[in-house]
Amino acid sequence: MTAILSEETKLRDEIAAVGKSLFDRALTFGSTGNISARLSNGDLLMTPTNASLGNLDPARLSRFTAEGVHVDGDKPTKEAFLHQCMYCQQKLSGAVVHLHSTYAVAVSILEDVDPDDVLPPLTAYYVMRVGSLPLVPYYPPGDTALANAVAEKAKNSHAVLLANHGPVVAGKTLRDAQYATEELEETAKLHLLLEGRRTRPLTPQQRNALLKTF
Numbered sequence: 001m002t003a004i005l006s007e008e009t010k011l012r013d014e015i016a017a018v019g020k021s022l023f024d025r026a027l028t029f030g031s032t033g034n035i036s037a038r039l040s041n042g043d044l045l046m047t048p049t050n051a052s053l054g055n056l057d058p059a060r061l062s063r064f065t066a067e068g069v070h071v072d073g074d075k076p077t078k079e080a081f082l083h084q085c086m087y088c089q090q091k092l093s094g095a096v097v098h099l100h101s102t103y104a105v106a107v108s109i110l111e112d113v114d115p116d117d118v119l120p121p122l123t124a125y126y127v128m129r130v131g132s133l134p135l136v137p138y139y140p141p142g143d144t145a146l147a148n149a150v151a152e153k154a155k156n157s158h159a160v161l162l163a164n165h166g167p168v169v170a171g172k173t174l175r176d177a178q179y180a181t182e183e184l185e186e187t188a189k190l191h192l193l194l195e196g197r198r199t200r201p202l203t204p205q206q207r208n209a210l211l212k213t214f
């Protein structure tokens with residue numbers, strides 16, 4: 001029991017620290033974005049709805065049982081089902097981060113992107129941490145139809161981009177999900193910075209070699 005409690009306390013504190021770090025660096029705004037993380041017994045901790053990621057109270061995070069029942073804490077994020085559906089498709093995930101980070105949102109609004117993989121493999125770290133980025137068609141925030149759409153795209157990718165909304169990224173640990181979300185945002189920024197210029201993304205061979213290693 002003590003071990004579980006200390007694991008939970010540590011994870012609650014980590015969610016608050018990661019949220020503050022993301023918010024302080026303007027990677028999400030106002031009360032946008034949400035974070036979840038899984039305890040070793042399968043229970044999920046999630047940020048409450050309408051909470052600023054910059055100012056989370058670890059004690060008030062929402063807790064769900066492994067079966068998806070809300071048992072403790074404030075009213076959960078309206079995207080709770082979306083997080084649950086990422087864990088369902090990406091079985092090894094220990095955490096999920098969703099942000100309204102500006103450059104990724106900008107890319108989610110572009111016409112003529114490849115819906116199976118929105119961003120080109122510009123750098124090795126993008127390939128290592130994100131890999132591929134399918135676009136999920138637009139649904140309003142909190143719409144349960146979004147869950148089915150995300151489930152479809154998350155079968156083969158731990159990162160997806162919600163059209164006209166923002167990224168959702170799963171990782172083995174919360175730090176993995178955080179770093180992958182940051183890499184996605186920086187690559188979206190590079191992609192927009194380079195727009196209209198001739199570029200030299202990684203070749204399929206270079207990309208595949210990285211996917212095999214990491």
Ligand SMILES: O=C(CO)COP(=O)(O)O
Pocket residue numbers: 031032033034047048049050051076077078079098100141142
């Ligand atoms: O990003 C958000 C909706 O997509 C924020 O919603 P919540 O405040 O319910 O977490």
Ligand SMILES: [Zn+2]
Pocket residue numbers: 032033098099100141165166
């Ligand atoms: Zn959102």
